[in-house]
Amino acid sequence: MKISSLKDLDAVKESVLKKLVPLDTPSIRVGLATCGISVGGNLVYEEFKKQIKEKNLNISLSKTGCIGFCKEEPLVNITIPKRGILILHKIEPEDVNGILETIINNKENFDKVLCRINTWDHIINGIIDYGNGFKDIPLWNELNFFKGQKKIVLRNAGIINPEDIEEYIAVGGYKSLYKSLKEMSPQEIINEIKDSGLRGRGGAGFPTSLKWERAYTEKNSKKYVICNADEGDPGAYMNRNEMESDPHSIIEGMIIGGYTIGASEGVIYIRAEYPLAVERLQKAIEEAKFYSLLGGNILGSDFNFDISIVKGAGAFVCGEETALIASIEGKSGRPKPRPPYPAQKGLWNKPTNINNVETWTNIPVIISKTGKWFSNIGTINNTGTKVFSLVGKVNNVGLVEVELGTPIEKIIYDIGQGAADNKDVKAIQVGGPSGGCIPSNLFNTSVDYNSLTKLGAIMGSGGMVVMDQDTCMVDVSHFFLDFTMDESCGKCVPCRKGLKTMFEILEKIISGNGEEQDLIILEELANTVKKTSLCGLGQTAPNPILTTLKYFKDEYQSHISQKICPAKICKNFIEYTIDTNKCTGCTVCAKQCPVHVIDGSKNKPHFINQQQCIKCGTCLAVCRFNAVSKIPKNKV
Amino acid sequence: METNLLDNIILKYQNPSGKVLSILEEVQEKQGYLSRESLIYISKNIKVPLTQIYSIATFYSFFNLKPVGTNIISVCMGTACHVKGAAEILNNLEYLLDVKEDEITSDGKFLLTTQDKNFSLNVARCFGCCSMAPVVRINEKIYGHMTINTLPKILKEYGWIKK
Numbered sequence: 001m002k003i004s005s006l007k008d009l010d011a012v013k014e015s016v017l018k019k020l021v022p023l024d025t026p027s028i029r030v031g032l033a034t035c036g037i038s039v040g041g042n043l044v045y046e047e048f049k050k051q052i053k054e055k056n057l058n059i060s061l062s063k064t065g066c067i068g069f070c071k072e073e074p075l076v077n078i079t080i081p082k083r084g085i086l087i088l089h090k091i092e093p094e095d096v097n098g099i100l101e102t103i104i105n106n107k108e109n110f111d112k113v114l115c116r117i118n119t120w121d122h123i124i125n126g127i128i129d130y131g132n133g134f135k136d137i138p139l140w141n142e143l144n145f146f147k148g149q150k151k152i153v154l155r156n157a158g159i160i161n162p163e164d165i166e167e168y169i170a171v172g173g174y175k176s177l178y179k180s181l182k183e184m185s186p187q188e189i190i191n192e193i194k195d196s197g198l199r200g201r202g203g204a205g206f207p208t209s210l211k212w213e214r215a216y217t218e219k220n221s222k223k224y225v226i227c228n229a230d231e232g233d234p235g236a237y238m239n240r241n242e243m244e245s246d247p248h249s250i251i252e253g254m255i256i257g258g259y260t261i262g263a264s265e266g267v268i269y270i271r272a273e274y275p276l277a278v279e280r281l282q283k284a285i286e287e288a289k290f291y292s293l294l295g296g297n298i299l300g301s302d303f304n305f306d307i308s309i310v311k312g313a314g315a316f317v318c319g320e321e322t323a324l325i326a327s328i329e330g331k332s333g334r335p336k337p338r339p340p341y342p343a344q345k346g347l348w349n350k351p352t353n354i355n356n357v358e359t360w361t362n363i364p365v366i367i368s369k370t371g372k373w374f375s376n377i378g379t380i381n382n383t384g385t386k387v388f389s390l391v392g393k394v395n396n397v398g399l400v401e402v403e404l405g406t407p408i409e410k411i412i413y414d415i416g417q418g419a420a421d422n423k424d425v426k427a428i429q430v431g432g433p434s435g436g437c438i439p440s441n442l443f444n445t446s447v448d449y450n451s452l453t454k455l456g457a458i459m460g461s462g463g464m465v466v467m468d469q470d471t472c473m474v475d476v477s478h479f480f481l482d483f484t485m486d487e488s489c490g491k492c493v494p495c496r497k498g499l500k501t502m503f504e505i506l507e508k509i510i511s512g513n514g515e516e517q518d519l520i521i522l523e524e525l526a527n528t529v530k531k532t533s534l535c536g537l538g539q540t541a542p543n544p545i546l547t548t549l550k551y552f553k554d555e556y557q558s559h560i561s562q563k564i565c566p567a568k569i570c571k572n573f574i575e576y577t578i579d580t581n582k583c584t585g586c587t588v589c590a591k592q593c594p595v596h597v598i599d600g601s602k603n604k605p606h607f608i609n610q611q612q613c614i615k616c617g618t619c620l621a622v623c624r625f626n627a628v629s630k631i632p633k634n635k636v
Numbered sequence: 637m638e639t640n641l642l643d644n645i646i647l648k649y650q651n652p653s654g655k656v657l658s659i660l661e662e663v664q665e666k667q668g669y670l671s672r673e674s675l676i677y678i679s680k681n682i683k684v685p686l687t688q689i690y691s692i693a694t695f696y697s698f699f700n701l702k703p704v705g706t707n708i709i710s711v712c713m714g715t716a717c718h719v720k721g722a723a724e725i726l727n728n729l730e731y732l733l734d735v736k737e738d739e740i741t742s743d744g745k746f747l748l749t750t751q752d753k754n755f756s757l758n759v760a761r762c763f764g765c766c767s768m769a770p771v772v773r774i775n776e777k778i779y780g781h782m783t784i785n786t787l788p789k790i791l792k793e794y795g796w797i798k799k
């Protein structure tokens with residue numbers, strides 16, 4: 001079916017809206033992004049499918065993406081006509097029968113109810129009314145987790161079916177594409193983006209309009225746009241969810257970008273670890289082509305644009321734009337000095353505009369709601385929202401979308417509800433291997449590009465890993481250096497050798513041989529690597545070291561002078577012991593010990609042979625009597 | 637080496653953008669690893685120098701140049717998993733499977749295969765399931781909230797036998 005006018009789009013919208021807002025058939029949607037699947041969401045889906053078929057029920061079943069509250073997954077949305085959506089949490093296949101019974105008996109006493117949704121702002125087509133029942137269940141935005149959030153990027157995530165283009169159209173999808181193609185000139189689009197103040201969400205926060213303008217003014221018959229979906233920060237998964245939950249918003253953004261700069265081809269470069277995102281984007285591309293929203297003569301105009309997907313192959317540095325381009329061209333991903341910028345000489349030496357996944361998803365919103373509307377969200381110079389992946393030792397893990405300028409404490413303590421297991425939050429790490437650690441006494445800082453940079457961290461792409469007393473900051477530095485050293489492409493000396501030397505110093509410290517002067521050398525080297533590396537990888541890789549040295553020097557010092565790891569993480573500073581008063585001699589630890597170094601006969605206290613112990617922690621994990629503990633080692 | 641299979645894969649990727657990577661990825665997906673013969677064949681047929689193909693195959697951590705075990709276990713070593721104890725999980729797996737880290741292959745890649753070739757163990761940089769940390773992937777399946785306690789049970793599903 002071809003869509004070539006606003007009337008066609010509206011027709012699809014009208015006929016499909018009842019899928020989202022059913023008139024008489026209850027509907028069930030299971031949250032099936034990778035996170036939901038990994039905790040059994042697909043089993044729940046299959047069980048619903050089976051039982052609905054067996055019982056021959058008039059209930060529709062479909063998939064949805066992830067609404068972001070990953071802690072509560074698997075999530076199931078139940079839509080009852082006129083009453084609204086109920087979100088059920090931590091659902092297992094055993095719950096399915098009860099849920100179906102409750103629906104067919106027209107009851108409301110569901111188990112495991114998390115919250116209700118009566119209306120939802122899908123932003124582009126505005127608010128959709130799903131019904132006004134279930135009044136005694138908390139509203140979704142009354143929950144701590146959602147209360148301080150503002151959903152613009154995640155406007156459809158966890159509500160619509162990501163594998164159904166019609167549902168995307170029903171919530172206003174591709175209307176912005178229509179507006180761009182039929183009512184706006186490229187320069188007008190660039191102006192709109194300029195008004196919005198949108199800055200790139202891939203890390204550096206470069207103004208999107210400037211990049212587009214540069215690519216637009218280049219004279220060339222062949223140009224490209226690229227979507228950077230390499231999401232290299234390990235510990236961050238915003239982009240994965242954006243692709244899996246709302247793939248069309250990215251595609252629509254890219255087509256608008258292509259039209260604006262005059263490109264006929266787009267490439268989505270996506271990391272290999274995200275097979276489901278690849279699958280959903282592939283499907284979305286095919287559906288968009290079917291409706292003539294992508295491919296030749298888009299929306300009946302003379303604009304042609306095609307998108308292909310290229311899978312990465314496990315190299316962090318390929319997230320850097322020039323390395324990414326080299327990778328698409330079939331080379332090793334080694335960065336090149338800029339200028340020339342990709343806008344001048346990019347893919348196959350043609351003008352290329354490259355943006356992050358989240359940047360692209362903002363484009364349709366700006367076109368439809370105007371740049372001015374967007375610029376009122378967030379703060380001056382830091383407009384709009386940002387999605388963070390709030391993970392680590394925090395209570396409410398999940399994807400959190402807040403206005404830029406929100407204080408860190410609001411994210412950690414209000415939305416995240418502080419540290420898990422009654423511990424205290426010590427720090428957060430933002431920006432991944434290029435970012436830094438921020439101690440809890442600076443949590444009144446607001447998250448925006450400038451404030452975070454001032455602290456020595458960076459905004460990065462949105463990773464936010466929470467750390468508590470049991471996290472060793474020296475170990476964290478060691479972890480990141482291990483990562484960046486491994487991922488360094490090896491082209492420039494400071495990054496190749498500098499990171500390795502810094503890593504060796506850290507190894508020395510955590511093995512118990514550190515000396516006071518090591519910290520001075522470490523800092524000096526870090527600053528040198530930062531100043532002299534060729535690309536962003538080396539220029540930012542010292543950040544985790546520099547920030548931990550700045551804010552947690554005492555932890556380094558206890559490793560060096562007292563030979564103590566305060567968090568009891570570094571293996572050379574700890575040992576495991578068995579409390580003979582508590583040990584019942586149940587033999588479980590001895591049986592489970594992978595190196596067989598726990599001795600003792602049945603019903604008698606056991607002992608660990610310290611010389612041969614590999615400190616794997618198995619005994620501590622398996623003991624049911626709390627008899628094993630981790631203690632500082634006397635001498636190193 | 638099945639030249640038929642390789643020909644079909646090569647034919648599939650006509651767009652120069654992403655061509656080489658896509659071909660190598662699909663060959664590895666079908667054959668488990670990239671054999672020397674496959675690389676030579678691909679190089680000849682797509683007219684890209686073997687040196688360049690080899691450079692790609694060694695640069696990207698995704699590619700294996702040696703045969704792998706029947707089941708591939710990847711331990712996520714991303715930040716979220718790290719702070720939630722991924723190192724302990726990896727350490728335990730090495731012992732349970734009786735493979736040691738110092739057996740890193742000559743091409744510098746971390747891939748340890750058990751003697752019976754039933755398992756290969758490697759590490760990964762985040763599966764995007766950080767909210768379920770620590771995470772282990774076995775073949776295509778992702779296991780969240782891993783603990784040392786649950787490892788043996790899961791391994792048994794894949795034919796692991798306790799020594």
Ligand SMILES: Cc1cc2nc3c(=O)[nH]c(=O)nc-3n(C[C@H](O)[C@H](O)[C@H](O)COP(=O)(O)O)c2cc1C
Binds near residue numbers: 357
């Ligand atoms: C080492 C390194 C890794 C990067 N990784 C990513 C990444 O995973 N995703 C991303 O969008 N940008 C990444 N970038 C930033 C890109 O080079 C580029 O600035 C970005 O894709 C531009 O898009 P934006 O303007 O929309 O942010 C990385 C940069 C460096 C130096």
Ligand code: FES
Binds near residue numbers: 234712714716717763
């Ligand atoms: S850090 Fe392990 S899945 Fe992301």
